[in-house]
Amino acid sequence: MALSAVFRCFRGCEGSFPLTQAIYRCPKCDGLLTVRHDMTALGEISGHDWKSMFDQRWSATSSSGVWSKREWVAPEIPDDDIVTTGEGMTPLYPARRLAQELGFGELFVKQCGTTHTGSFKDLGMTVLVSVVNHAVKTGALKVNAIACASTGDTSAALAAYGAAAGLPVVVLLPRGMVSVAQLVQPLSHGAKVLALDTDFDGCMTIIRELATRGLVYLANSMNPLRIEGQKTVAIEIAQQLGWTVPDWVVIPSGNLGNSAALWAGFSMAKELGVIDKLPRLVIAQAANANPMYLAYTAGTLKTGEVPSVTAKATQASAIRIGAPVSAPRAVAALEAMNGVVEQATEAELADACARADRSGLYADPHTGVALACARKLRDKNIIRATDRVVVVSTATALKFTEFKLGYHEKKLAEMDYPLANTPIELPPDVDVVAKHLA
Ligand SMILES: [Zn+2]
Numbered sequence: 001m002a003l004s005a006v007f008r009c010f011r012g013c014e015g016s017f018p019l020t021q022a023i024y025r026c027p028k029c030d031g032l033l034t035v036r037h038d039m040t041a042l043g044e045i046s047g048h049d050w051k052s053m054f055d056q057r058w059s060a061t062s063s064s065g066v067w068s069k070r071e072w073v074a075p076e077i078p079d080d081d082i083v084t085t086g087e088g089m090t091p092l093y094p095a096r097r098l099a100q101e102l103g104f105g106e107l108f109v110k111q112c113g114t115t116h117t118g119s120f121k122d123l124g125m126t127v128l129v130s131v132v133n134h135a136v137k138t139g140a141l142k143v144n145a146i147a148c149a150s151t152g153d154t155s156a157a158l159a160a161y162g163a164a165a166g167l168p169v170v171v172l173l174p175r176g177m178v179s180v181a182q183l184v185q186p187l188s189h190g191a192k193v194l195a196l197d198t199d200f201d202g203c204m205t206i207i208r209e210l211a212t213r214g215l216v217y218l219a220n221s222m223n224p225l226r227i228e229g230q231k232t233v234a235i236e237i238a239q240q241l242g243w244t245v246p247d248w249v250v251i252p253s254g255n256l257g258n259s260a261a262l263w264a265g266f267s268m269a270k271e272l273g274v275i276d277k278l279p280r281l282v283i284a285q286a287a288n289a290n291p292m293y294l295a296y297t298a299g300t301l302k303t304g305e306v307p308s309v310t311a312k313a314t315q316a317s318a319i320r321i322g323a324p325v326s327a328p329r330a331v332a333a334l335e336a337m338n339g340v341v342e343q344a345t346e347a348e349l350a351d352a353c354a355r356a357d358r359s360g361l362y363a364d365p366h367t368g369v370a371l372a373c374a375r376k377l378r379d380k381n382i383i384r385a386t387d388r389v390v391v392v393s394t395a396t397a398l399k400f401t402e403f404k405l406g407y408h409e410k411k412l413a414e415m416d417y418p419l420a421n422t423p424i425e426l427p428p429d430v431d432v433v434a435k436h437l438a
Helices: 047-059 067-073 096-102 121-137 153-165 180-188 200-212 224-230 232-240 257-271 291-298 327-336 346-358 365-379 397-408 430-435
Strands: 005-009 016-018 033-037 092-094 106-111 146-149 169-174 192-196 248-252 280-286 340-344 388-393
Touching (some): 033 224, 067 232, 092 232, 096 106, 096 365, 121 153, 121 224, 146 153, 146 200, 153 169, 153 180, 169 180, 169 200, 180 192, 180 397, 192 200, 224 232, 248 257, 248 365, 257 280, 280 291, 280 327, 291 327, 291 340, 365 397
Parallel strands (some): 146 169, 169 192, 248 280, 248 388, 280 340
Antiparallel strands (some): 005 016, 092 106
């Protein structure tokens, strides 16, 4: 079985390009690219056999969820060139108490933040850096540096995988807009960190120009190699549910690559006979950075255009994006998955985090956006009481301690704090302490 994958135009223009080529836009229409697999060759293995193979790998020797699905991801990368930190295979947490409290039939949280650098970005970055590593080794590509614009997590993942491969990394960050934990990760891995006086969208404009000039290899999710790794989240969710799909998958969304990745994963699984239908998709946005929500409610999505907005400050800093690069992909994903778009205010996202934390989860603000949107859709009965729902948690809350503490100390903007929980200061007297136990 000879498997292969190439870059093709997302809109369908003619021509294909090897995955080892530094190309990010269609040369004919300037649109996004996508990775196309040889589905005929993949189809020579039955759905039953794919499931057996993937199950065997999950329980046996594989340490990477992404590369345990390697035939569906980047089939031509030899073992020696793979750069992995054991990403993927993250828990699908049954949030029973939260489900009961909010009136969900079944609610699961896909804990993507329990991975090496603490966010789902590892899934795409292992693929991108492995392909670059392979291309450099074989002489197909000369790379001065792999580079990205980032709201935090992307730069952490790129810096870690670049360091693991011994490849130079440059990251562009909006100065003062990422958490301390997110800033320190690329610094620690030896990446060159350039903090610019602009927002994420401003950094993205500059990184695209640097890539166009051939000065850097672009690692943002405009590069479809990232999507190939991220799509394994969809395959893992189905696998963890016994090769069935939930009724809904809810995902926090900024640049919208993740929505496209879910669609890519579920649709590939369906085409290859591994699942029999697609779940419905919820694109969950912060109300302060909501271009997709605005286009959805205005009914203009059919054109494929999502007008840019200027994203305002949000605790969900990783999705503070006003000009989402993967909007055309996400529009297609919404249509294919009969999806909806919802938004959450700062107070709603923070309360959703606090409520989830009270049930034993530890939710980062982006997961808070997704949980808040799921709750709103449940309240509107768009998500029904009997539905099985998976919320994708994209990062660990340990990266957002300032947010957590700010909530409980009631120091954040645009909040109500119904669940704030502050320490009670007492003298070291057993009788006084005893009065405060209940
Ligand atoms: Zn094209």
